[in-house]
Amino acid sequence: MGTSSNHPPVGIIGGTGLTTLSGLELTGERPVNTPWGEPSSSLVEGLLGDQPVVFLSRHGNPHRIPPHQVNYRANLHALYEMGVRTVVGVNAVGGIHADMGPAHIVIPDQIIDYTWGRASTFFEGDLEETTHIDFTFPYSSEARALLIDAARAEGLPFSDFGVYGATQGPRLETAAEVLRLERDGCDLVGMTGMPEAALAAELKMNYVCLALVVNRAAGKSDHIITMEEIEAAIGQGMSGVRRILEISMGGLGALTARSS
Ligand SMILES: CSC[C@H]1O[C@H](OP(=O)(O)O)[C@H](O)[C@@H]1O
Ligand code: HPA
Numbered sequence: 001m002g003t004s005s006n007h008p009p010v011g012i013i014g015g016t017g018l019t020t021l022s023g024l025e026l027t028g029e030r031p032v033n034t035p036w037g038e039p040s041s042s043l044v045e046g047l048l049g050d051q052p053v054v055f056l057s058r059h060g061n062p063h064r065i066p067p068h069q070v071n072y073r074a075n076l077h078a079l080y081e082m083g084v085r086t087v088v089g090v091n092a093v094g095g096i097h098a099d100m101g102p103a104h105i106v107i108p109d110q111i112i113d114y115t116w117g118r119a120s121t122f123f124e125g126d127l128e129e130t131t132h133i134d135f136t137f138p139y140s141s142e143a144r145a146l147l148i149d150a151a152r153a154e155g156l157p158f159s160d161f162g163v164y165g166a167t168q169g170p171r172l173e174t175a176a177e178v179l180r181l182e183r184d185g186c187d188l189v190g191m192t193g194m195p196e197a198a199l200a201a202e203l204k205m206n207y208v209c210l211a212l213v214v215n216r217a218a219g220k221s222d223h224i225i226t227m228e229e230i231e232a233a234i235g236q237g238m239s240g241v242r243r244i245l246e247i248s249m250g251g252l253g254a255l256t257a258r259s260s
Pocket of ligand 1: 015066090191230
């Protein structure tokens with residue numbers, strides 16, 4: 001067994017195509033419960049290099065929870081209780097920007113939230129005061145820089161910018177909806193980026209999105225979207241995502257908690 005750094009564990013929330021994290025030297029696995037209910041999966045503890053990691057599968061393992069039914073509050077709270085202060089959310093996305101085709105990696109810098117009806121805050125119920133967190137920059141700039149450096153070092157096809165449009169799902173979008181997202185300034189579309197990012201911010205955790213484009217968004221190619229093309233893009237691109245995680249992990253572990 002390898003030796004562990006003294007850094008707190010980094011949380012990795014794996015999405016479509018990343019239900020388990022190969023390369024993790026396992027140190028434990030436990031089911032947990034939280035005041036917000038059960039997380040999507042048990043929490044898998046291990047080492048990536050010498051960095052402690054806690055891995056959680058957003059859609060469960062096996063993949064069975066649709067995006068609008070993920071218990072995002074339980075997921076983030078469970079990671080927080082394990083000592084995690086920096087979280088990487090790995091997401092499969094549709095590419096809207098012309099340069100963001102299948103197997104392209106994106107480290108986005110902004111979000112627009114189109115989801116509805118999801119439990120999206122920890123600040124509700126019997127409160128002593130209302131709380132409005134700042135969310136100007138939803139992703140940690142330090143964590144983004146580490147992922148960008150790793151993608152560059154590996155020579156992977158990637159973009160260091162992008163607006164993630166979070167839709168409700170579970171259906172994919174219409175072509176007109178994607179045109180609207182594009183007019184709004186979205187470069188990517190996915191179904192799970194929110195409220196995950198906002199809940200991490202409420203807990204003062206650093207949060208960063210590592211997105212793999214698995215299809216061109218609806219209407220942006222000459223064909224409809226198929227699961228076959230999505231699986232092919234995952235097969236082509238997820239190894240790069242894993243490499244970025246491996247390379248950046250020590251730096252992510254060294255980050256201090258979000259200041260605002
Ligand atoms: C057609 S795949 C859609 C599915 O994949 C993405 O999940 P995740 O962000 O967890 O990787 C997307 O948000 C949908 O849930
Ligand atoms: O085209 C998409 N739309 C929404 N979510 C997605 N997740 C992967 N591809 C897509």
